[in-house]
């Protein structure tokens with residue numbers, strides 16, 4: 309288990325990811341078009357891999373602590389049913405994706421980990437998902453076109469355990485009442 313320092317690119321927002329291990333979290337690359345759009349909206353396309361993949365580490369929200377610059381957190385909603393996509397106002401750094409407040413799992417964008425060497429604590433990427441939206445053909449041997457059953461079962465298990473253990477709280481992105489700490493800005497596709 310490791311404790312990793314988190315920081316936006318300019319250093320205004322800082323935090324800690326606690327109890328991080330390859331075993332308890334889900335290290336994945338998502339090629340979905342919404343994740344790609346999120347980076348484009350932020351002007352952060354350079355964080356995508358060559359095939360448009362976003363690097364995500366899913367962990368319980370209680371293990372993601374923001375201790376500086378919380379007022380700089382903002383969120384975008386890119387589709388009606390999609391997640392809230394959190395970023396910083398100070399420097400447009402991507403932070404995390406969240407669904408409902410009660411979910412004991414958030415998807416942290418791994419570029420939010422302050423030191424590149426620290427990212428090795430996440431272990432190898434275990435899942436390459438949503439390959440249907442990848443740009444070109446990713447070189448990884450196992451890219452699932454959508455969501456692999458193995459990941460879905462793993463998330464279901466983490467949801468159940470997380471709920472029992474109360475890992476959905478405290479949550480840096482939602483108030484005690486379950487409201488997002490910053491009003492979601494809707495940017496739905498125009499076409």
Ligand SMILES: [Zn+2]
Pocket residue numbers: 316317318319320321396397398399400401
């Ligand atoms: Zn910043």
Ligand SMILES: [Zn+2]
Pocket residue numbers: 338339340341342343344362438
């Ligand atoms: Zn995605």
